[in-house]
Amino acid sequence: MPGSGYCWTVLTWPAPQIPELPGRGDVVRVHDSSTGRLVVASQGPSASLYVCGITPYDATHIGHAATYVAFDLLGRAWRDAGQHVTYASNVTDVDDPLLERATATGVDWRDLAVEQTALFAEDMTALGVIPPDVYLGAVETIPPVAAAVEELVAAGAAYRVPLEDGAGGDAPELGDVYADVTADSAFGQVSRLDEATMLELFAERGGDPERAGKRNALDPLLWRRERPGEPAWAAGSLGTGRPGWHIECAVIARAGLGLPFDVQGGGSDLLFPHHEMSTSHARLIGDGEVHGAGAATHVHAGLVAYQGEKMSKSRGNLVFVSRLRAEGVEPMAIRLALLAHHYRSDWEWTDASLTEGVQRFETWRSAVSGNGGPDADATLAEVRAALADDLDAPRALAAVDRWAELSLAGTAEPVEGAPGVISRAVNALLGVRL
Ligand code: ZN
Numbered sequence: 003m004p005g006s007g008y009c010w011t012v013l014t015w016p017a018p019q020i021p022e023l024p025g026r027g028d029v030v031r032v033h034d035s036s037t038g039r040l041v042v043a044s045q046g047p048s049a050s051l052y053v054c055g056i057t058p059y060d061a062t063h064i065g066h067a068a069t070y071v072a073f074d075l076l077g078r079a080w081r082d083a084g085q086h087v088t089y090a091s092n093v094t095d096v097d098d099p100l101l102e103r104a105t106a107t108g109v110d111w112r113d114l115a116v117e118q119t120a121l122f123a124e125d126m127t128a129l130g131v132i133p134p135d136v137y138l139g140a141v142e143t144i145p146p147v148a149a150a151v152e153e154l155v156a157a158g159a160a161y162r163v164p165l166e167d168g169a170g171g172d173a174p175e176l177g178d179v180y181a182d183v184t185a186d187s188a189f190g191q192v193s194r195l196d197e198a199t200m201l202e203l204f205a206e207r208g209g210d211p212e213r214a215g216k217r218n219a220l221d222p223l224l225w226r227r228e229r230p231g232e233p234a235w236a237a238g239s240l241g242t243g244r245p246g247w248h249i250e251c252a253v254i255a256r257a258g259l260g261l262p263f264d265v266q267g268g269g270s271d272l273l274f275p276h277h278e279m280s281t282s283h284a285r286l287i288g289d290g291e292v293h294g295a296g297a298a299t300h301v302h303a304g305l306v307a308y309q310g311e312k313m314s315k316s317r318g319n320l321v322f323v324s325r326l327r328a329e330g331v332e333p334m335a336i337r338l339a340l341l342a343h344h345y346r347s348d349w350e351w352t353d354a355s356l357t358e359g360v361q362r363f364e365t366w367r368s369a370v371s372g373n374g375g376p377d378a379d380a381t382l383a384e385v386r387a388a389l390a391d392d393l394d395a396p397r398a399l400a401a402v403d404r405w406a407e408l409s410l411a412g413t414a415e416p417v418e419g420a421p422g423v424i425s426r427a428v429n430a431l432l433g434v435r436l
Contacts, residue, residue, distance in 0.1 A: 008112060008233065012093045012139035015123040018130045018433070020081065021426035023382065027082030028390035032265070033346060035273055035300045036192055040392055043265045043299040049080040050088045050263040052255040052297065053134075054272055057094040058118035059103040062125040063320040064340070064351050065269065065306040065313040071337060071433070072303045072345035072393065073267045074131045078431055079389040090136040090258025092251055093119050096233060096244055097140070098208070099315070111233070115141075125323040128333035130433040136258030140250045147245040147253045148237035150287045151179055151224045155239075159185035159286050160224055163215040171228040176241035179225035181249075182217050186282045192300055193274040203274045208247070222279045224249050248279035252287060252296065255280070261288060262295030270302040270348075304343075307350040321351055334434050335359040341395040341432060362399070367436045369406035370425040374416030378423035381405040385431055395432065402428060 031040040044050070053073045056066060077087045094100070095115040104111035119139075126133065140147075154160035162177035170176060183189045195203070197220075204220055205211050211219035223246040228234035234242040255263060261284055266277055277300055284296030305312050308319045326336055339359030343349040369375070381401050388397035405424055408414045428434045 009142055009144075010112075010116065010139070011142055012095065012119055012137055013123065014133040014137040015127045015131075017133055018435075020078070020132075021430045023082065023427055023430050024423070025382070026084055027079055027386045027431075030076070030079045030083055030390045031392055032076065032299065032301050033392050035270075035302045036194060041299055043301070044080065044085060047084075047086055048088065049085040049265075050090075050259040051077060051265045051267065052090045052251070052259060052263060054251055054266075054268040054276065055092040055094065055137075056119075056122055057097050057100055058115045058122060059100040060315055060320070061118060061121050061325075062323045063313055063315075064308070064323065064336075066122075067125065067129060067323050067336070068306050068340045068343070068345070069267075069269050069303040070126060070131050071129060071340045073301075074433055075341075075345070075389060075393045075395060075431075076265070076267070076301070077132055078433060079386075079393065082386065082431060083390070088136070088259055089132070089134045090138075090255060091134040092143075092254045093122075093137070093139040094247060094250060095119060095139040095141050097247060101232060121324055125327070128327055129323065129337050130334070130435060132433075134258075136254075138254045138257065140245060143250060143254055143257070144235045144237065144245060146257065147249055148225070148235075148240055150249060150253050150283070151237075151245070152239055154181060154224065154283070154286060155179060157185075157286065158182075161217065163213065165227055169227055169229050171234065171242050173241045176227060176239075177215075178223060178227050178243075179240060180216055180221040181224050181279070181283060181286075183220050183222075183282065184218060186285055188285060189282050190278065192278045192281050195274055200274060200278075207271065207275060209275055220275070222246060222248050222275060224283075248276055249283050251276070251280040252283035255296070256284065256287065262298055264297070265299050265301050266297030267301045267303070270304055270346075273300065273302055303345045304348040307348065310350070313351065326356070331356065332360065332363055334436070335363040337432075337434055338362045338399070341399055341434075344396055345393050362403070363434075363436075365410070366402060366406050366428065366434075369409040370421040370428075370436055372409070372416075372421055374418050375409040375420040375424070376405055376414035377417045378405065378420040378427070381424060382427050385427055389431060398432060402432075
C-alpha cells in the first residue's frame with residue numbers, strides 16, 4: 003500500500019465544566035522519576051503537560067483509565083493553583099500492534115483505529131477527564147515527523163539500515179532510519195538505568211537490539227520503510243514508510259507545547275525506552291532556536307494488576323471501562339475506585355475496588371444533599387493540601403469521607419451552603435460529579 007495518503011484528524015471529547023472555588027490551591031509538587039525527588043514541576047503563570055496517548059486497538063482498560071485520571075488530577079491541581087494549563091496528547095493510530103490486531107481479527111486497520119479512538123473518547127468523557135488542548139494522531143502528523151527525521155539524518159544523529167529483500171517498495175535502497183543514541187550526550191538521564199537493564203527493557207518493550215546493521219543495540223527506529231501489505235506514506239528523501247513511536251511523541255509535544263515543556267507523563271512502563279528515547283529526540287530536534295531540552299520533569303503512574311498479573315493486552319486480563327459502563331456502573335464510582343489508590347502505586351483491581359467506589363459515591367451524594375452541613379473550609383484546605391503533595395488522592399478522599407460522615411451524623415453545627423462547597427470542590431479538584 004505505497005503512498006497510502008490516508009489521513010484523518012483524531013477528535014477530542016467535550017470538556018467537563020469545572021466549578022469555581024473560593025481561594026486558591028497550594029503550589030503543586032510531583033515525584034520526578036529521574037531524581038526520585040518531589041519537585042515543583044511548573045512555576046509561574048502557565049504549566050504544560052504531555053501525556054502519551056493510546057494505541058487504539060482495544061478499548062480503554064482500567065490501567066489506562068488510572069493513568070489518564072492521575073494526570074487529570076495534575077491539571078486540575080495546577081488550575082486550582084491559578085496556573086494556565088496546556089495539555090497535549092497523541093493517538094498512535096498506526097503502529098505494529100494495531101496492524102497485527104487488525105490482521106488477526108480481519109478488520110481494516112483504519113476502521114479499528116477510528117472506532118477505538120472514538121470509544122476511548124467516550125470513556126474519557128464518562129470519567130470526567132479534561133480533554134487535551136492539542137490532540138494529534140500519528141497519521142495526521144506524518145509530514146512534520148518525516149521532516150524531523152530528515153533533520154536528524156542531516157545532522158548525523160540518525161542513519162539508514164539496509165532492508166531485507168522485498169521491502170522498500172520502489173526504492174529498496176533507502177533503508178529504515180534509526181537514531182544513534184551516542185549522538186546525544188544526555189541519553190540515559192531520564193531513566194538513569196544501567197546498560198544491562200536498558201537492553202533488557204528495550205528488548206521486552208518493542209525495541210530491536212538484535213537488528214543487523216545498527217550502530218548501537220539501543221538505537222531506536224525513527225522511520226520504518228514500506229513493507230509488503232503494510233500502510234506507507236511518501237516522505238521525501240526518507241522514502242515511503244511510517245514513523246517510529248518515540249519520534250511521534252517528541253514531534254507532537256513540540257507542536258503542542260513547544261520545547262522544553264514542564265511534565266511528560268505516562269504509565270511507569272513508558273519510562274524506558276519510550277520516554278528516554280522521545281526526550282532524546284526532542285533534545286536533538288529542538289524548537290527553532292531552542293535546543294537541549296524535552297520535558298523538564300518525568301512523572302509516572304503505577305501499573306494496575308488483575309487476577310494476580312499486570313493488566314495487559316498480551317495477557318488478556320483486561321477490565322474495560324466501556325464494559326463496566328455498559329453494565330450500568332456509574333462512571334463516577336469507577337473514577338472513585340481509581341482515586342482510592344495513590345497514582346504512583348502498583349495495585350490490583352478487584353470486585354471490591356468497584357464496590358467501595360460505588361459505596362463512596364452514594365455516601366458522598368447523600369452527604370451533600372442537604373442545604374446545611376458541617377463547615378467545609380477545613381475539608382477544602384485538606385483536599386488541596388493532599389493534591390499539592392504529589393497528587394495524594396487517597397488522602398483527599400479520606401478528608402471528604404470524614405466530612406461526609408459528620409454530615410450524615412447530623413451532629414455538627416450546620417453551615418448554610420457547606421454541602422455546595424464540598425460538591426463543587428469534589429467536582430473541580432477530584433473530577434467527581436455528585
Ligand atoms: Zn509517548
